[in-house]
């Protein structure tokens with residue numbers, strides 16, 4: 001946990017329309033951050049082009065396509081991602097889906113999405129679910145680990161219990177990161193939010209940050225402030 005380099009702690013979510021915009025962000029931030037997330041929006045426009053470009057530059061990639069389909073289809077999709085230098089890929093789903101993904105996994109690490117960080121307690125009630133978000137996240141994380149996943153994607157609010165009960169082996173990647181001043185209300189679709197420092201202190205290995213960095217006037221300044229917060233938190237581990 002403590003040995004993760006500072007420039008890999010933040011994974012910048014490249015949620016932009018075009019490959020050129022993504023490249024611009026990477027070039028601007030790569031002196032400080034060497035881990036980038038390619039998600040649905042960018043993948044829809046540039047397919048593997050941006051992924052390969054980032055990997056060729058010597059940086060790490062989290063491919064966040066959250067595969068969710070019948071087990072055979074998920075298996076075939078995971079095989080398409082193998083051997084491209086991707087570090088993390090995300091999947092979603094029940095036991096047979098996770099098992100199929102794990103069996104097909106090659107050189108990358110598979111992260112299971114537990115509960116989206118945009119999903120709150122009131123959304124659970126609206127779906128008729130009686131568990132708390134934390135209970136559901138914990139159940140899914142435990143199951144994913146038992147089935148051979150390398151880690152999970154989870155909000156920083158549930159990390160402490162997972163890290164405590166499931167051990168150090170599990171990779172925990174936390175989106176829903178907002179700077180200190182915005183941490184009680186993101187002002188957007190994210191609901192279960194924490195600061196970068198809180199997530200790391202609670203036991204996350206990495207944080208995923210999109211808009212607070214990519215929409216900032218000075219992205220590097222935002223990164224530097226977050227990294228200071230992370231340094232402070234890792235000293236407390």
Ligand code: C5P
Nearest residue numbers: 013039115116117175176208209210211
């Ligand atoms: O802009 P923001 O910092 O909210 O971006 C968060 C990123 O993390 C988005 O790309 C989103 O797709 C992703 N993500 C998330 N919650 C999850 C899994 C992924 O917000 N549970």
